[in-house]
Structure formats: structure tokens, C-alpha cells
Amino acid sequence: MxxxxxxxxxxxxxxxxxxxxxxxxxxxxxxxxxxxxxxxxxxxxxxxxxxxxxxxxxxxxxxxxxxxxxxxxxxxxxxxxxxxxxxxxxxxxxxxxxxxxxxxxxxxxxxxxxxxxxxxxxxxxxxxxxxxxxxxxxxxxxxxxxxxxxxxxxxxxxxxxxxxxxxxxxxxxxxxxxxxxxxxxxxxxxxxxxxxxxxxxxxxxxxxxxxxxxxxxxxxxxxxxxLARSKDGAGTKLFCVSGRVNRPGCYEMPMGTPFNEILDEAGGMSPGSELKAFLPGGASTSFMPPKFSQVQMDFEPLKETGNRLGTGAIMVFDQNTCLVGATLNLLDYFTRESCGFCTPCREGLPFIRDLLLRLEHGEGKEEFIPMLKQMAHHMFKAYCAFAPGAASPVLGLLHHFEAEIREHISQRQCPFKGK
Ligand SMILES: Cc1cc2nc3c(=O)[nH]c(=O)nc-3n(C[C@H](O)[C@H](O)[C@H](O)COP(=O)(O)O)c2cc1C
Ligand code: SF4
Incomplete structure (x- = not known):
């Protein structure tokens, strides 16, 4: 520890x-x-x-x-x-x-x-x-x-x-x-x-x-x-770990500790669960697949992967979790919480949420994928950091789990339904 x-x-x-x-x-x-x-x-x-x-x-x-x-x-x-x-x-x-x-x-x-x-x-x-x-x-x-x-x-x-x-x-x-x-x-x-x-x-x-x-x-x-394990890091960090792990909780570990060691500290994956993805730093960061398990949890190493440390709140997802559904869940929250001051966020987030909702309910179409990409990129034109944060899990979904989106479209339903 x-x-x-x-x-x-x-x-x-x-x-x-x-x-x-x-x-x-x-x-x-x-x-x-x-x-x-x-x-x-x-x-x-x-x-x-x-x-x-x-x-x-x-x-x-x-x-x-x-x-x-x-x-x-x-x-x-x-x-x-x-x-x-x-x-x-x-x-x-x-x-x-x-x-x-x-x-x-x-x-x-x-x-x-x-x-x-x-x-x-x-x-x-x-x-x-x-x-x-x-x-x-x-x-x-x-x-x-x-x-x-x-x-x-x-x-x-x-x-x-x-x-x-x-x-x-x-x-x-x-x-x-x-x-x-x-x-x-x-x-x-x-x-x-x-x-x-x-x-x-x-x-x-x-x-x-x-x-x-x-x-x-x-x-x-x-x-x-x-105290830090990363090259330019400093101090310790409070990592709160939630999701499919044996011991969800808040752990103080050196800044720059690799993700897999923090997962071990949280007791590893819960029984029957295999790591499918994780959010490294809260809802406004981007999904990462298991190939990033050894990433050092610090600002710069995560930036190099195109992601962010955010608050250091790690959310762990397993093979039975629908990531379209998980992203929709997050977008429900962000859409509700938009302060409404600027147009990209106020109008764009409900649009993204609606596309995800339709995908999750088997009403998705192929053209939703480029639309999601375009709308997520529009969030970076918003007034404050809220909207780019809200777009981050969407971009991670598109980047690493596009195949899962396509399964929703081809099967005309959520492939995880009933799992
Ligand atoms: C939508 C949004 C929500 C935020 N919520 C928090 C928060 O709950 N706590 C927090 O410390 N910083 C939050 N921040 C970051 C703050 O704007 C600010 O950067 C931070 O409090 C500065 O403290 P630090 O330099 O010690 O990190 C939020 C930023 C955004 C865009
Ligand atoms: S991006 Fe920021 S300022 Fe613009 S509506 Fe969203 S929360 Fe408000």
C-alpha cells in the first residue's frame, strides 16, 4: 500500500x-x-x-x-x-x-x-x-x-x-x-x-x-x-475503486501506482468477473480496455494515453456489463446536470443521450456511429470543462468498443439483455 x-x-x-x-x-x-x-x-x-x-x-x-x-x-x-x-x-x-x-x-x-x-x-x-x-x-x-x-x-x-x-x-x-x-x-x-x-x-x-x-x-x-512512483509525480493519491471488485473502497497509494496494483489492493475482480474496461478517474474520463492495465495512475502517464487522471475514481466493468448501457447511464446524469448556459452542452448532450438510448433499445442505425463521434467532438467547443468531460466516456466507447455498438445495431437489441 x-x-x-x-x-x-x-x-x-x-x-x-x-x-x-x-x-x-x-x-x-x-x-x-x-x-x-x-x-x-x-x-x-x-x-x-x-x-x-x-x-x-x-x-x-x-x-x-x-x-x-x-x-x-x-x-x-x-x-x-x-x-x-x-x-x-x-x-x-x-x-x-x-x-x-x-x-x-x-x-x-x-x-x-x-x-x-x-x-x-x-x-x-x-x-x-x-x-x-x-x-x-x-x-x-x-x-x-x-x-x-x-x-x-x-x-x-x-x-x-x-x-x-x-x-x-x-x-x-x-x-x-x-x-x-x-x-x-x-x-x-x-x-x-x-x-x-x-x-x-x-x-x-x-x-x-x-x-x-x-x-x-x-x-x-x-x-x-x-513518495510517487511515476517519473514526474509527487505524493500519494486517494483512489476510490468501485464496480466489479472484491473490496470497493478508498485506498491511499503512491501517485503513479499502476492500475493493476490498485485493482489488487481492492481485492481483484469479484468472483466470476473478468476485466473488460475501466474508467480511471471518474465519469468524465474515458473507458480503457485491459491492455492499459499497467498504466501508471498519474496525470502525465494517463495524458500520454489520451486520457486523464481526473479525480482518481476508478470504476471497473466486467465482461457482463453493457458499455453502451453504462455510457447511457453516465449521459443521463450529465444531461440532467448541464447548467444550460451554452448551446453545445445544453443541446448536444440530450442528442448524444438520445442516440445511446435508441442504440440500447435496439433502434440503432449505422449512421449513429459517425453522428456520435461528431457530437462528442462538438462538446469540446463548449464554454467550460463540463461538456468535454461528459464526452469522454462516449469517445472511449467509440474508440475501444465500437464493435459492441455494432452488435447492438446488428442484433437489434442489447446483446447483454438477460445476462
Ligand atoms: C463540472 C465540474 C465539476 C467539478 N467538481 C469539482 C468538485 O466537486 N471538487 C473539486 O475539487 N473540483 C471540482 N472541479 C474542478 C474545479 O473547477 C477546480 O479545478 C478545483 O476545485 C481546483 O482545485 P485543485 O487545483 O486543488 O484541484 C469541477 C470541475 C468541473 C468542470
Ligand atoms: S459546458 Fe459548462 S457552461 Fe456550458 S452548459 Fe455545460 S455546464 Fe454550462
């Missing part, structure tokens, strides 16, 4: 308390940083660590922080929206180690001189929202949060904001709109690092990204880089 950084001392049935977290070095990084190191030093260390964002796009965290604008107050938004199908790592992380998450948030806030944090969480994670609310009270009591943290002149506080519950609210600029009570459309017109929340400099980071920061500061950037 390798060194545990994020899920260290994981308990099966409860979160770690503040005392337990402190026994293994918790809040030491904060005590060594606040008032003793400059925010610029922290930003440089995180940059040197090679930490890349765990929310999907993999943008280097230290680089993003270096763009922070000059205005005040500044805001930090720990993104725990996690509406990407198949993804549940942030929930596990918050439940296992809430104080690691909090320490990461406070240190990151110090690094960008933020005065306020808004912990953005999906509404179905109500228990987790309450857990964070309770534990941030504990952290405040201990002097780690609030006015003049640890006697320094740094003050920072955090509130929990429940999302209204749409997938697009996870997109950083839409999230900022959502918090301000506006319609949650993405907004590419402004740089959030200059003019985000209420027009002030704002950083949105995934909670897993932020939770890496305490260990980077305590043990150093080189140690963090050395």
Missing part, C-alpha cells in the same frame, strides 16, 4: 480526534509556520513539492497560489462538492482525518494570506458537514483557528457552506457564483485569483490537495516528491 500520509492511523468506524491527530505530528507544521515563516516561503515549498490539484485538472497548487492578487480580504474555498459519479475520496478523507484537512486549510490560508475560508460541501454530505463544523470548533478552542492564531497576527476563520446540490457547483467559478447566491454558471471573464468571491482574490482548491500541505511542510518537498 505504501506510506500513508492522508489516511494515516485510519480507524474503521470513527474520525481521529484532535489528540490522536496531534500524537502523530498533527498541527506541528502550523506551529512551525505561523508567525515564523513567511507566506512566500510556504508557497515556494509547496511549489517545489510538485503538488498538483486533486480536484480533476491537476494544476500545480504552488503555482496557483503564486497568482494571488494584491487585494484584501482574500478567500480560500476548500472544494468538497464531490458530485463526480464514482468519486467519494473527499468524504473518506474528511471522515478519517478532519484535523488534517483543517490544518491543511489553515496553512494554505496562511500561504495566501486569506482571512476567511468557505468550506463548500454537497448537501448529501450533511453528516460530514456537521463533523467539520464540530471539529473546527475544537480547533478554534485550541487556538489553531480564529483571531490571532497561536498568538500571531494571522487571523483566519472558516464557515461551512452547503451546496444547493448541482454538479456544476463543483466547478470553481460556478462555485464562487453559488456562494454569492447567484445562478451557478461558470465564469471565464474574470481571474478568480484577482476578482473571485465578492470581487476579491480567491483560491479554490480541492480538499485532498489542501490536506497534502501539512506533511509537505513538516517533511519537505523532496520527501513528498519521493
Amino acid at each position: 505504501g506510506e500513508q500520509v492522508l489516511l494515516l492511523n485510519r480507524q474503521p468506524d470513527r474520525p481521529l480526534s484532535l489528540e490522536e491527530y496531534r500524537q502523530s505530528g498533527g498541527y506541528e507544521a502550523l506551529m512551525a509556520a505561523v508567525g515564523k515563516r513567511t507566506p512566500e516561503e510556504l508557497r515556494q515549498l509547496v511549489l517545489a513539492s510538485g503538488l498538483r490539484g486533486r480536484g480533476g485538472a491537476g494544476f500545480p497548487a504552488g503555482k496557483k497560489w503564486s497568482f494571488i492578487g494584491k487585494g484584501h480580504p482574500r478567500y480560500l474555498i476548500p472544494n468538497t462538492d464531490e458530485m463526480e459519479p464514482g468519486t467519494f475520496k473527499d468524504r473518506v478523507l474528511v471522515n478519517v482525518n478532519p484535523h488534517l484537512v483543517l490544518e491543511g486549510i489553515i496553512l494554505s490560508a496562511y500561504a495566501i494570506s486569506a482571512a476567511k475560508g468557505i468550506f463548500f460541501i454537497r448537501p448529501s454530505y450533511e453528516m460530514d458537514a456537521e463533523l467539520i463544523e464540530r471539529e473546527l470548533g475544537v480547533a478554534r478552542e485550541a487556538g489553531f483557528l480564529g483571531e490571532n492564531i497561536l498568538g500571531s497576527d494571522f487571523s483566519f476563520d472558516l464557515v461551512v457552506h452547503r451546496s444547493a446540490g448541482r454538479y456544476i457547483c463543483g466547478e470553481a467559478s460556478a462555485q464562487v457564483n453559488a456562494i454569492m447566491g447567484r445562478r451557478p454558471h461558470p465564469n471565464k471573464e474574470v481571474h478568480m485569483t484577482d476578482a473571485g468571491l465578492w470581487g476579491k482574490p480567491t483560491i479554490v482548491n480541492n480538499v485532498e490537495t489542501l490536506a497534502c500541505v501539512p506533511a509537505i511542510l513538516r517533511k519537505g518537498p523532496d520527501w513528498f516528491k519521493g
